[in-house]
Amino acid sequence: MDLDALDRAIVNRLQVGFPLAPNPFDIVANDLGCTAPALISRLQRLVATGAATRFGPFFDAEAMGGAFCLCAMSIPADQFDAVAQTVNARPEVAHNYERDHELNMWFVLATESPNDIDEIADAIQDETGLAVFRFPKLEEYFIGFKVTA
Amino acid sequence: MTMLDPIDRRIVAATGGGLPLVERPYAQIASELELTEDDVISRLSAMQTQGIIRRIALAPNHYRLGMTANGMTVWDVDDAHVSDLGKRVGALPFVTHCYRRPRALPQWPYNLFAMVHGSDRSEVEAKRLEIAQLLSEFCRANTVLYSTRILKKTGLRLSQKED
Numbered sequence: 621m622d623l624d625a626l627d628r629a630i631v632n633r634l635q636v637g638f639p640l641a642p643n644p645f646d647i648v649a650n651d652l653g654c655t656a657p658a659l660i661s662r663l664q665r666l667v668a669t670g671a672a673t674r675f676g677p678f679f680d681a682e683a684m685g686g687a688f689c690l691c692a693m694s695i696p697a698d699q700f701d702a703v704a705q706t707v708n709a710r711p712e713v714a715h716n717y718e719r720d721h722e723l724n725m726w727f728v729l730a731t732e733s734p735n736d737i738d739e740i741a742d743a744i745q746d747e748t749g750l751a752v753f754r755f756p757k758l759e760e761y762f763i764g765f766k767v768t769a
Numbered sequence: 770m771t772m773l774d775p776i777d778r779r780i781v782a783a784t785g786g787g788l789p790l791v792e793r794p795y796a797q798i799a800s801e802l803e804l805t806e807d808d809v810i811s812r813l814s815a816m817q818t819q820g821i822i823r824r825i826a827l828a829p830n831h832y833r834l835g836m837t838a839n840g841m842t843v844w845d846v847d848d849a850h851v852s853d854l855g856k857r858v859g860a861l862p863f864v865t866h867c868y869r870r871p872r873a874l875p876q877w878p879y880n881l882f883a884m885v886h887g888s889d890r891s892e893v894e895a896k897r898l899e900i901a902q903l904l905s906e907f908c909r910a911n912t913v914l915y916s917t918r919i920l921k922k923t924g925l926r927l928s929q930k931e932d
Binding site: 623630631634635636637638640641642643644645646656657660663664666667669670671672673674675676677678679680683684685690692694704707708713714715716717718719720721722723725726727753754755756757758759760761 | 772773781784785786787788790791792793794795796806810813814816817819820821822823824825826827828829830833834841852855856858859860867868869870871873876877882912914915916917918919920921922
């Protein structure tokens with residue numbers, strides 16, 4: 621979809637944050653110089669057309685006691701699809717990407733406790749006979765949603 | 770998930786798919802959960818203060834906004850300087866995620882990961898060069914991994930159990 625100036629202003633403004641107040645859309649609409657109903661209908665369209673993937677709270681699973689770990693595997697081409705099925709079948713696998721490198725599969729494990737990460741990575745190793753490299757984050761350098769629409 | 774009480778968990782579950790797009794979204798969540806609007810706002814505020822909620826925001830779809838190339842740039846940076854340099858890389862406007870992670874020698878010498886988005890690969894390459902210049906002599910090697918296929922993508926899942 622084509623975004624007009626108001627859509628772009630909405631995308632840029634709402635990456636920063638959203639008020640926790642009874643009428644939050646009024647506050648944001650006021651910043652943007654539009655009305656709350658106009659803002660809401662634009663947002664519905666942005667989400668419905670896929671220009672935005674989600675609007676709402678972003679949770680930190682680690683702050684809730686859960687754990688995340690980036691993992692990678694090097695999979696021979698003729699086994700790739702079968703291994704992808706095995707890996708994706710695990711509900712703890714949140715995202716999985718094929719990438720153009722010798723380590724050609726990269727996925728994120730998300731579990732409710734840090735101890736589960738190794739258990740699941742080991743189980744995938746046992747099931748596939750292939751090593752699962754683990755790249756837990758040691759330090760995070762601030763992320764923002766910084767797409768300028 | 771030990772830090773959440775049962776009411777927080779219900780609020781997390783009710784908002785995990787997104788906020789309702791209505792004039793009073795917190796009142797709507799409150800009525801679904803048989804809470805008051807004040808309860809929902811104050812609990813969400815408390816979770817935001819604790820860092821359980823990073824922010825309430827819109828997640829743009831990079832692909833739909835024309836940023837169709839994404840490269841995971843990875844860098845082998847001197848351990849003595851990686852924290853300082855990582856902060857500077859993470860602050861670059863085109864870097865959306867930046868982490869220090871362990872190496873996996875000998876296969877994987879890289880300890881700094883920075884996700885770079887661009888409208889095409891040549892733009893990603895130009896940005897990668899900017900990072901290389903910033904890291905200068907403290908970086909021994911780098912490469913970029915492009916995604917060629919999304920194999921799975923799901924949001925945060927919460928188990929249904931209450932604690």
